[in-house]
Amino acid sequence: MVKHKHYRPPGKKKEGNAARYITRSQAVKQLQVSLPLFRKLCILKGVFPREPKKKVKGNHHTYYHLKDVSFIQHEPLLERLREIRAYERKVKKADAKKNRDRANLLRQRRPTYRLDKIILQRYPNFIDALRDLDDCLTMVHLFAALPAIEERIEVKRIHNCRRLSHEWQAYISRTHKLRKVFVSVKGIYYQAEVKGQKVTWLTPHPLQQVLTEDIDFNIMLNFLEFYEALLAFVNCHLYRSINVKYPPILDPRLEALAADLYALSRYFDANSRSAVLDPQASSLSGSGNVESQQIGDSVSESELRLAQLQHQLPSNEPGALMHLVKDVAGEEEEDDDTRECKKLFKDMKFFLNREVYRESLLFVIPAFGGTVSWEGDGAPFEENDESITHQIVDRPMHGRQTLAREYVQPQWVYDCINARIILPTGGYLAGRDPPPHLSPFVDNEAEGYVPDYAETIKQWKTAGRSEVLPLPGVGKEDLEDPQNLLAEGVIDRAKAKEAVEKKKKMMALERQYHDELNKELHGIPHSSSVSNIDNHISGKETEDKEEFDDDRELAKLGMPRRKRGKLEAVEKGIKRKKDHIDVIRERKRKLKESQKSKEG
Amino acid sequence: MGKKAKTSRKGKKAWRANISTEDIQDFFEQSTKDALSGGSLSSAPAESLFFVDKSKDLSVKRKIEKHRQKVLHVESMLQKNPFVQAVPSSTLKKSKKTLKEVPKPKDATECGPQGSVSTSGMADLWGDKGGDNSKTKKTAKPSLIPAVEVEPPGSSFNPTFESHQETLAHAVAQEMHKVYKKELGPQPVPLTVPGEAVDEEEMYFLDADEGSDDDMNPENLDENEDAASEKRPLKTKRVTTVMLNKRARRKEQLKKEAEAKKAQKLSKEIDGLPDILQEIAKEDDQKHKRHIRRVVAKKEKLKSCPPRLGKHKFEPAPVQVLLTEEITGSLRKLKGCCTLVKDRFKSLEKRGLIPPKLNKRLMFFEDELSLEQDAERKIGWLLKLIFAGTATCIAYNIMPYMGDNLLQQSVSLLTVKDPLFKRMGASRLAQFAIDDERRMKIVEMGGAQELVNMLVDAKDDRTRKEALKALSALSPSDQAIGALHQAGAISVIRSTPDSLESAEIEKYKSGLLKRFQDLRYDIPSTNVSRSSDS
Secondary structure, eight states, X not given: OOOOTTOOOTTSOOOTHHHHEEEHHHHHHHHTOOHHHHHHHHHHHTOXXXXXXXXXXXXXXXXXXXXXXXXXXXXXXXXXXXHHHHHHHHHHHHHHTXXXXXXXXXXXXXXXXOOHHHHHHHOSSHHHHHHTHHHHHHHHHHHHTSOOBTTTBOHHHHHHHHHHHHHHHHHHHHHTOEEEEEEBSSEEEEEEEETTEEEEEEEEOSSOOOOOTTSOHHHHHHHHHHHHHHHXXXXXXXXXXXXXXXXXXXOHHHHHTXXXXXXXXXXXXXXXXXXHHOHHHHHHHHHHHHHHHHHTHHHHHHHHHHHHHHHTSOOSSTTHHHHHHHHHXXXXXXXXXXXXXXXXXXXXXXXXXXXXXXXXXXXXXHHTTOEEEESSTXXXXXXXXXXXXXXEXXXXXXXXXXXXXXXXXHHHHHHHHHHTSXXXXXXXXXXSOOOOOOOTTSOHHHHSOOOHHHHHHHHHHHHHHTOOOOOSOTTHHHHTTHHHHTHHHHHHHHHHHHHHHHXXXXXXXXXXXXXXXXXXXXXXXXXXXXXXXXXXXXHHHHTHHHXXXXXXXXXXXXXXXXXXXXXXXXXXXXXXXXXXXXXXXXXXXXXXXXXXXXXX | OOOOOOOOHHHHHHHHHHOOOHHHHHHHHHHHHHHHHSSOTTTSOHHHHOOOOOTTOOOHHHHHHHHHHSOOHHHHHHSOOTTSOOOOOTTHHHHHHHHHHSSOOOOSSOOOOBOSBBOOSOOOTTTSOSSOOOOOOOOOOSOSSOSSOOOOGGGBSSOOHHHHHHHHHHHHHHHHHHHHHHHHSOOOOOSSOOOOOOOHHHHHHHHHHHHHHHHHHHHHHHHHHHHHHHHHHHHOOOOOHHHHHHHHHHHHHHHHHHHHHHHHHHHHHHHTHHHHHHHHHHHHHHHHHHHHHHHHHHHHHHHHSOOOXXXXXXXXXXXXXXXXXXXXXXXXXXXXXXXXXXXXXXXXHHTTSSOOOOOHHHHTTOSTTHHHHHHHHHHHHHHHHHHHHHHHHHHHHHOGGGHHHHHHHHHHHXXXXXXXHHHHHHHHHHHHOOSHHHHHXXXXXXXXXXXXXXXXXXXXXXXXXXXXXXXXXXXXXXXXXXXXXXXXXXXXXXXXXXXXXXXXXXXXXXXHHHHHHHTTOOSOHHHHHHHHHO
């Protein structure tokens, strides 16, 4: 009897895709949780749907790997969440029975859960966490800018997001880890390099964010929940690594003025200073803290007082921040990049006008060693400070300008950062149309096309370093790159050439032989034409140049098939790129012509 | 008429004394009382007598609430009395022990906020152990797509012209893709079918016809059967032994012949074995190539969108790019994106972290075409045409096996009446015609004929130019030229008027005509027809 392909005796277990993957509803049933809870667990544990090769239950289901599901099943958090659910029922019951005391009591003692185990499980090393921080940072920064909505987003969470994002920014700014900034339509992209990992994140523009209906907010909030915890731990680790106590205590006055970032930087100031000046005292105060836990409230009050005292530190003196930077720098060996970034805005004092986006610039300028102030209460220095070198302005200026300082648009700051030099302010003066804002995330050399302004910046850069400018068309080496692939071929090339030569000679001889045979057949008397052959060959020498190109082809032929395919793919890619660049050039040329014709 | 019957007077007279006058007395009493108290109550208006007592009135809702607030007696009995001390638990010691264990040694730096998730106890997670850590499950990244994709340089708030055009073109191409899909896709089944209303009488006839057929059929069948049964005995003839022998012989012969043929075929096949082997090898090679192509295409696809994870397909979010007039160069006036939440959500979907949801926007055609309309206004049709062309060309290069579909589309674009679509199709064909194979494919699909037709019908220079461009892109292939010649391209090209604006038309024309001359097609068409006749 022919055994049916899919026949399975009743007792036997399933195998293959049918056994390995289960649908979502099956998973929910297996875990005995509600669907929202399942979703939450998946997000927290980092379990995501998969696409099996063969969808046993149909194409319209979402599949999970069985092992993933059992991974969730063994999570202690699952039990904890069940307990919480039961507890919520208790609260509900107390409410229903009008037992207000009990309800209140229960509410106060609500069980919570912690995500530290899960975070440690998902990111066993700190580097792993850093690698996965992009989405986390973007989400936290986004929610920090969202409006609180009844029943959907609590105010508390938004405040928490704001705090976390500021803490992160303060760290980056303080340690000068910021590398690139790109202002796009979507928002502002930042890239920092922390412990050798490039962390990119996106922050929204200072605009009211629209919350559309087609977004599942529960999913977003679940993600946010995990990310908040993750970022808190990451911040904690980073702060500890530079000897700053982690949950920072901020000056409430500055906090109220929405100058958290500045408050944080002051906190850094005070903290690291005390740490450097006498580490013993700090350790003492640390032990004092342990004691004071019992005292509770009074301590927190005194800490607040301390924070307020920080405010009275002489920060107005120029370079107060610099001191600190030195201190921090002493502890950590830095790479060249950081040193370069640190010095960019050295000895420059910025003042932000009311209309510019303060949050971003307050973060960016100190990250590159500048001092910055703004219009409003709590600012470190006033607008009429004599020592201000640059004032950031984003509207046409009428009169009232001081000669001692330059009035530039915010784009100048970003462009300086990306170019890593102080650009001439001429193009960026207030009221003018600034030069284009180039994306620092594009590798111009790799792309093969360099915009004009990038070219200019390069020249300025080399002029600043007083170096010899390399000839334009640097990208050529890249174009020649496929020949590197021919490395093996190159070795054989000489041999191959010789072989070709020989072959040619042989061919010529053979042809002659045939000719002679023909002639003999036709009865034409034999004549020595051996000398002709040499002529023939010499004539071919002129074609040798073309042959040289064919050389490559030949080397290609000698290669194994896979390598050849690779080479062809590379060549094709390069050709495509080249075509693409040509299109851009053409377009540009047309534009120029049209402009000329317009002028003319 | 009789007299009225006499009634007894006796009773009535006697009764009169007994009639009670209490009501009258009551009335008098009442009236005197009223007079004394000042006005009768019954005559007074209702308002003066009654009023609505609002002091203790509750709204219905509150009344219900109040009712609900009432604690049941049973419950109240069970509630804790503050004056009664709780009886200490008998298992006090044990519970204390557990209590001691529960509060964890908290860090000195306890952090404040307590949400649903406690982030308190900020011990450094990665602090104590530097390199060593327990082996954990290595989870593969669910997607190749980075979490935060940096926008192309054209999406800068103040981009360079070139990069901006580039990004804008991508955005337009995306939109145009949607439009094409809608236009070139199969037409939906109409909800109503147009037709003529049938008269009642005719309807009757229709029914009658059908009815009659139904009625007739069984009878017919019966008749046929009868006839057959009658004829059957007549038809059968006796088979003689001779005939049987003959048949057997014939059968044998046929069998032999078939065998011989088979053997011959086999020997032939054996002779042609190398050919067959070659064919098989070729087929295998092709299969292998197709497989590789599919794998590569799949990988490419995974880089741009997630695998199918649920009921719905993932739909990418539109490109965020400023329109030309929106570029101000000032950060303050920037019209930035304000749907970043949606962007993040889409990113989650794109990375395959959550199964995609149905796009609600698709159901109500809200602002689907907004960008496209803007772009139309801004950059004009021609630019759009070129951009769409380049975009599709790139697509063709990347996914060669999808190309035939695109080619078919382009050719069908030529048949559309609108000159814009004609131009679009022509430009696309010009982009595709890179090698002879593709050119032949275009010719096979009837592209050459369509192009010539387009050139004939063309009313403006741009259309003519595009057509000529496509034709000249086809011209390097000899077979294609032949096909063009058959389509009568020469006379049409000759008759195409030169234009003052674009010298390109002339260039294409001369190039094409030269090509025809090279291949000796350039004899007057009449001659050709004559030669073909003879």
